[in-house]
Amino acid sequence: MTTNGALDGLEALVLDMIVYRIGPKNAAALACASTRLRSAASDDNLWSRFCADDFDLSEPIDPDGNVLPSFKEAYKAWVESFKMYPLELVKRAKRFWTSMRKWLAENLPEALDTLNRGASENQIKLFERTQGINLPLPTRVLYRFCNGQLTLMNRSKIKGFNNYGMMGGYEFYSHYVNVHLLPLEQVVIITKHVSEDLDFMARMNFVLLATSLNLRKMFFLDCNRGQLYVGTQNLTHEELMPCVPGSLVKLGDSAGVLQDGLMVWLEEHLRRLQSGAIGTRILRKYNSISLFPEAPPLCSTAVTNGVKVRASAVLVPEGSNPGGLDPDMDKYLFAYSIRISLLPQGCMLDGAYYSSCQLRSRHWIIRSRENIVDDVAGEAVIGQYPLLLPGMDEFVYESCARLPAVPGSIEGSFTFVPGRISKPEGREFEVRVALFVLEEPHYIF
Numbered sequence: 001m002t003t004n005g006a007l008d009g010l011e012a013l014v015l016d017m018i019v020y021r022i023g024p025k026n027a028a029a030l031a032c033a034s035t036r037l038r039s040a041a042s043d044d045n046l047w048s049r050f051c052a053d054d055f056d057l058s059e060p061i062d063p064d065g066n067v068l069p070s071f072k073e074a075y076k077a078w079v080e081s082f083k084m085y086p087l088e089l090v091k092r093a094k095r096f097w098t099s100m101r102k103w104l105a106e107n108l109p110e111a112l113d114t115l116n117r118g119a120s121e122n123q124i125k126l127f128e129r130t131q132g133i134n135l136p137l138p139t140r141v142l143y144r145f146c147n148g149q150l151t152l153m154n155r156s157k158i159k160g161f162n163n164y165g166m167m168g169g170y171e172f173y174s175h176y177v178n179v180h181l182l183p184l185e186q187v188v189i190i191t192k193h194v195s196e197d198l199d200f201m202a203r204m205n206f207v208l209l210a211t212s213l214n215l216r217k218m219f220f221l222d223c224n225r226g227q228l229y230v231g232t233q234n235l236t237h238e239e240l241m242p243c244v245p246g247s248l249v250k251l252g253d254s255a256g257v258l259q260d261g262l263m264v265w266l267e268e269h270l271r272r273l274q275s276g277a278i279g280t281r282i283l284r285k286y287n288s289i290s291l292f293p294e295a296p297p298l299c300s301t302a303v304t305n306g307v308k309v310r311a312s313a314v315l316v317p318e319g320s321n322p323g324g325l326d327p328d329m330d331k332y333l334f335a336y337s338i339r340i341s342l343l344p345q346g347c348m349l350d351g352a353y354y355s356s357c358q359l360r361s362r363h364w365i366i367r368s369r370e371n372i373v374d375d376v377a378g379e380a381v382i383g384q385y386p387l388l389l390p391g392m393d394e395f396v397y398e399s400c401a402r403l404p405a406v407p408g409s410i411e412g413s414f415t416f417v418p419g420r421i422s423k424p425e426g427r428e429f430e431v432r433v434a435l436f437v438l439e440e441p442h443y444i445f
Helices: 003-008 012-030 035-042 044-055 071-081 087-107 121-131 137-145 152-157 184-195 261-275
Strands: 168-172 175-181 206-212 218-222 228-231 240-242 279-283 286-290 299-304 307-315 332-342 347-349 352-354 357-368 371-379 395-403 408-420 429-438
Touching: 012 044, 035 044, 044 071, 044 087, 087 137, 087 261, 121 137, 121 184, 137 261, 168 332, 168 395, 184 206, 218 261, 228 261, 307 408, 307 429, 332 408, 332 429, 347 408, 352 408, 357 395, 395 408
Parallel strands: 168 286
Antiparallel strands: 168 175, 175 206, 206 218, 218 228, 228 240, 279 286, 299 307, 299 429, 307 332, 332 395, 347 352, 357 371, 357 408, 408 429
């Protein structure tokens, strides 16, 4: 009996499993062998599984979102559209954008509305000719699925647009950044604008792919080596910090791994969002992604007499100067976020219950490489004396600290009064702020 004859004689379920296991390319070839094999290899349920496996599709659509008559036609359309790229890279980029859109839909739909449709292959080629560079393949594929976020010219159409950068941000005092992934047309415009002061960009084949809209914080892709960098306070003197571990940037190796800094950066950001390591917060009246860690070990938590304090910090690269030669200079700037709340059972002190308590003062101990560099005590926090009540939202405030070297840490305490400062109901008590770290991270966002 021939091989084809043997396949023809198999039970339908077994045949379906075999055709699925041999994959879409071989299934298409098998369709030429016999009528029964053609039927098995043309079953749209089979091609729906191929579409789900390779392109994360749940309906038969082409890369532009148009509905097609069958999953088999959809699979052909996707293969044709992305035939110039390794399939594993296409699957990975598609998987990222599908998951990112899902997270935004559930947590920050306003930012989802800012995502553009993917760039065409012709748009990418035009961009490369205009800039005189070749984008790394992973970045090309990522932009094929999503051409960044809405352009700066369109931002007035969406209230709170500045807050909806998919890469998130932070605020302390008057310093505010929220980073958007730029569409290719804006990459051209802004790269041209900033390269007038940053001549290394053209010389080293760098393009600016992500930025806060006030241009305080900028991320650059090295198109030659694939690493992603963020600008520091000393950016005009070519000081940049890598955003992902260099060992993870691979533009093709013996194992066939292909990933540049942008792909690794985006995937790590998504992982943190999905795990709850970071989340959303109201900033300037609008919801946005906050880069302050929300989970241990980077977020510390302590409860004292019913008062809960959570604390975490984030490196501010645009305010740091890690390459500074002056040993007495503070080289690293960190923003830190303090969240204070009263547990539902209220304040318990000396066996008595109090329905409120109010912050009177603070005390901080700041260390750099185990050396105390600041010991600060004072009234209030950012000029406020927050009154805590059970069930109230956390009182949140941000501040900053500079260090000459890393790693470092902050710990301390708040002094609270049961009741109100104007009408105390018991003795003052200290509320602990557990130590939280200040360090140069492996990933910078």
